[in-house]
Amino acid sequence: xxxxxxxxxxxxxxxxxxxxxxxxxxxxxxxxxxxxxxxxxxxxxxxxxxxxxxxxxxxxxxxxxxxxxxxxxxxxxxxxxxxxxxxxxxxxxxxxxxxxxxxxxxxxxxxxxxxxxxxxxxxxxxxxxxxxxxxxxxxxxxxxxxxxxxxxxxxxxxxxxxxxxxxxxxxxxxxxxxxxxxxxxxxxxxxxxxxxxxxxxxxxxxxxxxxxxxxxxxxxxxxxxxxxxxxxxxxxxxxxxxxxxxxxxxxxxxxxxxxxxxxxxxxxxxxxxxxxxxxxxxxxxxxxxxxxxxxxxxxxxxxxxxxxxxxxxxxxxxxxxxxxxxxxxxxxxxxxxxxxxxxxxxxxxxxxxxxxxxxxxxxxxxxxxxxxxxxxxxxxxxxxxxxxxxxxxxxxxxxxxxxxxxxxxxxxxxxxxxxxxxxxxxxxxxxxxxxxxxxxxxxxxxxxxxxxxxxxxxxxxxxxxxxxxxxxxxxxxxxxxxxxxxxxxxxxxxxxxxxxxxxxxxxxxxxxxxxxxxxxxxxxxxxxxxxxxxxxxxxxxxxxxxxxxxxxxxxxxxxxxxxxxxxxxxxxxxxxxxxxxxxxxxxxxxxxxxxxxxxxxxxxxxxxxxxxxxxxxxxxxxxxxxxxxxxxxxxxxxxxx
Numbered sequence: 001x002x003x004x005x006x007x008x009x010x011x012x013x014x015x016x017x018x019x020x021x022x023x024x025x026x027x028x029x030x031x032x033x034x035x036x037x038x039x040x041x042x043x044x045x046x047x048x049x050x051x052x053x054x055x056x057x058x059x060x061x062x063x064x065x066x067x068x069x070x071x072x073x074x075x076x077x078x079x080x081x082x083x084x085x086x087x088x089x090x091x092x093x094x095x096x097x098x099x100x101x102x103x104x105x106x107x108x109x110x111x112x113x114x115x116x117x118x119x120x121x122x123x124x125x126x127x128x129x130x131x132x133x134x135x136x137x138x139x140x141x142x143x144x145x146x147x148x149x150x151x152x153x154x155x156x157x158x159x160x161x162x163x164x165x166x167x168x169x170x171x172x173x174x175x176x177x178x179x180x181x182x183x184x185x186x187x188x189x190x191x192x193x194x195x196x197x198x199x200x201x202x203x204x205x206x207x208x209x210x211x212x213x214x215x216x217x218x219x220x221x222x223x224x225x226x227x228x229x230x231x232x233x234x235x236x237x238x239x240x241x242x243x244x245x246x247x248x249x250x251x252x253x254x255x256x257x258x259x260x261x262x263x264x265x266x267x268x269x270x271x272x273x274x275x276x277x278x279x280x281x282x283x284x285x286x287x288x289x290x291x292x293x294x295x296x297x298x299x300x301x302x303x304x305x306x307x308x309x310x311x312x313x314x315x316x317x318x319x320x321x322x323x324x325x326x327x328x329x330x331x332x333x334x335x336x337x338x339x340x341x342x343x344x345x346x347x348x349x350x351x352x353x354x355x356x357x358x359x360x361x362x363x364x365x366x367x368x369x370x371x372x373x374x375x376x377x378x379x380x381x382x383x384x385x386x387x388x389x390x391x392x393x394x395x396x397x398x399x400x401x402x403x404x405x406x407x408x409x410x411x412x413x414x415x416x417x418x419x420x421x422x423x424x425x426x427x428x429x430x431x432x433x434x435x436x437x438x439x440x441x442x443x444x445x446x447x448x449x450x451x452x453x454x455x456x457x458x459x460x461x462x463x464x465x466x467x468x469x470x471x472x473x474x475x476x477x478x479x480x481x482x483x484x485x486x487x488x489x490x491x492x493x494x495x496x497x498x499x500x501x502x503x504x505x506x507x508x509x510x511x512x513x514x515x516x517x518x519x520x521x522x523x524x525x526x527x528x529x530x531x532x533x534x535x536x537x538x539x540x541x542x543x544x545x546x547x548x549x550x551x552x553x554x555x556x557x558x559x560x561x562x563x564x565x566x567x568x569x570x571x572x573x574x575x576x577x578x579x580x581x582x583x584x585x586x587x588x589x590x591x592x593x594x595x596x597x598x599x600x601x602x603x604x605x606x607x608x609x610x611x612x613x614x615x616x617x618x619x620x621x622x623x624x625x626x627x628x629x630x631x632x633x634x635x636x637x638x639x640x641x
Contacts, residue, residue, distance in 0.1 A: 016229050029224065030112050033170050037110060043169035043220065045213035048252035058145070058196045059386075066147045069351035070380060074143035077136040078155050084130045085343070085613025094159065096132055096166045097173060099123025111175030117465045117496070122173055124466050126342065126613070132163065132174045134187035135348035141194035142349045142384055153198035156191050160204050160211055169217040178225045179235040181218040182242025186298060186347055188215065189249045194384070212252075219246055219259055226266075233432055234281075234288045237274065240266045241295035241346065245302045260308075267299055268314040274432065279320030280406035284431050285438035286328075287341025287461075290361070293321050294346035297364040301385055304368065315369045322365035325358070326373055327401050328410060331420045332452025333358075338408075338426060340438035340461050340475075342612040349381040356381070366390035400512040407505060411517035411539040419641040422449045423544060425537055427521035430491050430502040437497035441489045443505045443523040444535045445480035448544070450584040451641040454565040456481050459618070460609030464496060471496050474609060477525075483533055483548055484559045490525025490533070501525075508534070516540035522551065530554050531629050542639040549632035560635070562588070562621040566608050570598055570619045577621060585640045591633035594623040 036042050066074075076082075082089045082100075089100045098105040102123030107114055116125040137156050144152035167174050174180060188211070195201040204211055222243045227236040244263035247256045274282050274292070281289040296318045303310055328336050333355065350356055359376030366373060367390045378389065401410040407428020413421040425446040431439025440458075448456040459479050463471045473479055477489045484490075492501035503525025511518040522534040531552030538545040550556055564570055564579055571578045575596060577588040590596060598619055600606035605620035627633065 026112075026225070030110065033112070034110055037170065042171070043217050045169075045216040046253060048212050048216070048250070050207075050250070050252040058193045060145065066143055067351065067380060069353070070139065070143055070146070073136070073139045073351045074152055077140050078151060082127075082131060082136065084127050085124075086611055087127070087613065089127070094131075094162065096163050097128065099125070099127045101127055106173040108172050111170055111172050114173050114176060116173055116176050119466055124613075125173060126464060126466075128173055129177075129180055132167075132180060133183045133345075134160070134163070134191070135345055138187050138190050138194075138347060138349050139351075141191045142380055144198065145194040145384065146380065150198060150200065153195050153200040156195060157200040157204035160188065160191065161209075164210050164214045167214075169214070169221075175221065177235070178222040178227070178239045181222050182239040183346065185215065185218050185222075185242040185246040189245050190347065190349070190384075193249075215246065215250065216253055219243055219253075219255070223255075223259060223262065229433075231433075231435075231437075232270070233274065233283055233437060234292050237267065237270050237292050237295050238346065240264075240270070241299045244299050248302050248306050248308065264299075264303075264308070264310065267296070268311050271296065271314045271317045275317050275321060276403065276405040277320075278403040278405050279317070279322075279324035280403045280408060281321065282406075282432040283339065283438045284406065284428055285339025285341060286336045287339070287344070288438060289321065289325065290357070291344045291346060293318065293325075293361055293365075296321070297361065297368060298346055298385075300368045301364065301387065305386070319365065319369040319371045322361060322369070322371040322373055324403065325361070328408075328424070330422050330449040330452050331416050331418065334449060334452065334454060336424055336447070337458040337460055338424075338442065339431065339440055340464075342461065342464060347381070349384050350379055360385075360387070363387055363389065366393075400517045402510065402512075404507070404510075407507065407521075409507075409510065409519045411512075411519065411537060411544075413516070413539060413541065414641075418451055420449070420451060421539065421542065421544070421639055421641065423447070423517075423537060423539055424449075425519055425521070427505045427507050427519065427523075429505070430499060435498045436491075436502060439491075439499070440475045440480065441477040441491040441493070441499075441503065441525070442480040442482060443490055443503045443525060444521060444533060445482040446537065446546075447481065448586070448637070448639075450581075450586065450639050453567075453581045453584045455568060455579050455581055455584070455586055456562055457565045457608065457618075459563050459607055460615075461612055462607075462609035462615045463613070468496065470615070473604075473607070478559070478561055478604060479563070479607075481562055482560075483535070484561070485526045485531065485533065485550065485556050486529055487557065487559075488526070488529075490523060526550070526556075529556060531556060542641070544637040544639065546635045546637070547632055548635075550627065550629045552629045555626060555628050557624065558627050559622055559624045560594070561605070562623075563605075563608070564619045564621065566610075566616055566618040568619065570621065572596070572598065587638040587640070588621070589636040589638075590623045591625075591635060594625040594633070597622045597624070 080091045104123035106122040140152045226239045240263040247259035360379045360381035362373040363382040365371030372393045400412045409425045411423040430436040490503040494500040503523045505523040508520040517539045520536040531550040536547040568581045579586045601617040608618035609615045
C-alpha cells in the first residue's frame with residue numbers, strides 16, 4: 001500500500017538532516033542484506049562463549065497451586081489458542097508469518113522490504129507481531145515455574161525452536177521493526193530463566209541450540225536499526241530495554257558489554273527526552289505511559305540483579321512516571337484513555353488483568369525507585385521477577401491535580417469518595433516529536449467521571465494499520481468531547497501516524513480554591529478560518545459549566561460533541577438531556593439555538609473502542625449551530641453522584 005507523494009514530503013519535513021543521512025545509510029545496509037540473502041549468508045552468528053547456564057537454578061516462587069486464571073491462559077497457549085485484540089484465534093500448526101484471522105501468510109522475503117501496512121499482503125500485522133512477541137510463552141514458563149508441569153516447559157521449548165526455524169535472520173515480517181526484537185528478547189530471557197531445571201531447557205537453551213544464534217542476531221539488528229530522530233518514541237525505549245536486558249543477562253559475546261552500555265546510555269537519555277518533569281509521557285497517549293514504565297522497571301530490575309546502576313535522574317523520572325498513574329485515576333481505579341493505545345505489554349507473567357498489571361507496576365515501583373503509590377495484591381509477575389513486597393506510602397491526591405507541562409488538568413470535587421466528580425481537561429500539545437505519531441486531534445476535549453463511573457469518555461483507538469477510515473475517525477476532533485469548526489479537524493492527518501498541521505494549545509488561567517476549579521484555555525487549530533477556539537471549564541460543587549467561544553472574525557458552523565460511555569443511557573427532554581450510568585447521572589442543558597442530534601453506530605459518530613481491535617456502539621450527543629466570532633455559548637451539567 002504505497003503512500004501518496006504528500007506523505008513523503010511531510011515525512012521528510014519531520015526529519016533532521018542527521019536522520020535523513022541515517023536513513024540513506026539504512027538503504028545501503030538493506031542493499032547489502034539483499035545480496036547476502038541471495039548468497040545464502042544472511043547474517044552468520046558467532047558462537048557464544050559461556051559455561052552452560054542450565055545448572056544455574058532459578059528459585060521457585062510459589063506453591064504447586066497455580067492461580068486459576070494463569071492455568072486457563074497456559075492451557076490456551078498449549079492448544080495454540082490466541083486472544084489478540086478481541087479476536088479468539090486457533091492455529092493447530094503455527095505459522096509465525098501469518099495472521100490467522102485473515103488467513104494470510106506474509107512473504108518470506110527481506111523483512112525491511114515488506115510493506116507491513118498492506119492488509120492484502122500481510123493481513124493485520126498487529127496480530128502477527130503480537131503472536132511473535134511470545135507473551136504467551138512467558139505465561140507458560142511462569143506456569144511451569146510455579147507448578148512444575150513439564151508440558152508447559154516442553155511447549156515453550158518447542159515454540160521458540162520453531163520460531164527460530166521459521167524466522168531466519170532478516171527474513172519475514174518479524175524482522176521489520178527492532179521493537180519486536182526487543183520485546184521478544186525480554187520474553188526469551190525470562191523463558192530461559194524459568195525453564196531452568198527442566199530437561200526441556202537444554203533443547204532450547206543448551207550450548208548447541210540454534211536459539212543462541214538468533215539471540216545474537218536480534219541484538220545486532222537492534223544495534224544497527226534502532227529508532228532515531230522523528231521515530232524515536234516509545235519504540236526506542238522498548239528496543240533499548242530489550243537490548244539492555246538481553247546483553248546484561250547473557251554477556252556471552254564480545255559485543256555484549258558495548259550493547260549494554262549503549263542501551264543504558266540511551267535509556268537514561270530518553271527518560272528525560274520522552275518524559276515531562278511532572279512524570280507524564282510526552283507522547284500524550286496514556287496507554288504508552290504504562291508500556292514505557294514497564295520497560296524501565298524491567299531494565300532497572302536487571303541492573304540491580306547484576307550490580308549495575310542507573311543514574312539518580314533517570315530513576316527519579318521513573319518514580320514520577322509511576323506516581324502520575326494513580327494521581328489520574330478515579331475512585332474506582334478507572335484510568336485515562338487519551339491518545340493512542342494498543343494494549344502493548346513489555347512482559348506477561350500472569351493472566352491479563354488491568355488491576356494485576358498495575359499491582360506489579362506499583363510493587364516494582366515501590367521497591368526499585370521508592371514510588372509513593374498504593375499497595376496492591378501480590379501478583380505472580382512481581383514474585384517471579386524477584387521483587388519483594390515494599391511498604392506502601394501512598395501519596396493520594398486529595399483534590400485537583402495539575403500536570404501543567406503536559407497540559408493535563410484534573411478538576412476534582414470530593415476526591416476519593418463515592419461522590420467524587422472528576423473532569424480531565426486536555427490543554428496540551430498534540431504529541432511527541434515532529435510526527436506526533438500517537439496523538440489525537442483532541443485539544444480542549446475533556447472526560448467526566450462521577451462516583452467512579454464514566455459518563456463522558458474518550459472513545460479510544462480501535463485500529464492502526466487496518467481500516468484507515470476508522471483509524472482516521474478515532475483520531476479526529478469529532479471523536480472527542482470538543483468543538484469542530486466548519487467541519488474540519490483542528491489538526492490535519494497526513495497518514496496513520498503523521499500530522500501535517502498541529503493545533504497548539506495554551507492555558508490562559510487556572511484556579512483551584514474553596515469555591516471550586518476553573519480552567520480557561522485556547523488553541524489555534526482553526527487559525528486558517530480566522531478564529532481561535534477558547535474554552536472555560538468551571539466545576540463548583542455538583543455543577544460543571546463549559547463555556548465556548550471563537551475568538552476572531554466571521555460566522556462559522558460549529559459542532560460540539562459529547563461522547564457517552566456505552567453503559568450510559570441518554571434521554572432527551574427538549575434541549576435538555578439526562579445521561580445515566582447505573583446510580584449516577586447528569587442533567588445536561590445545551591445552549592439555546594443549537595440543533596441537537598443523538599447518534600449511535602453512524603458513519604460519523606456513536607462508537608467506543610474498549611480495547612484495541614474492538615468497537616461497539618455508544619451514544620454521541622452532537623449540538624450544532626451557526627455562530628458569530630466572539631459570541632459565547634454555555635453547556636451546563638448538573639451532576640448527581
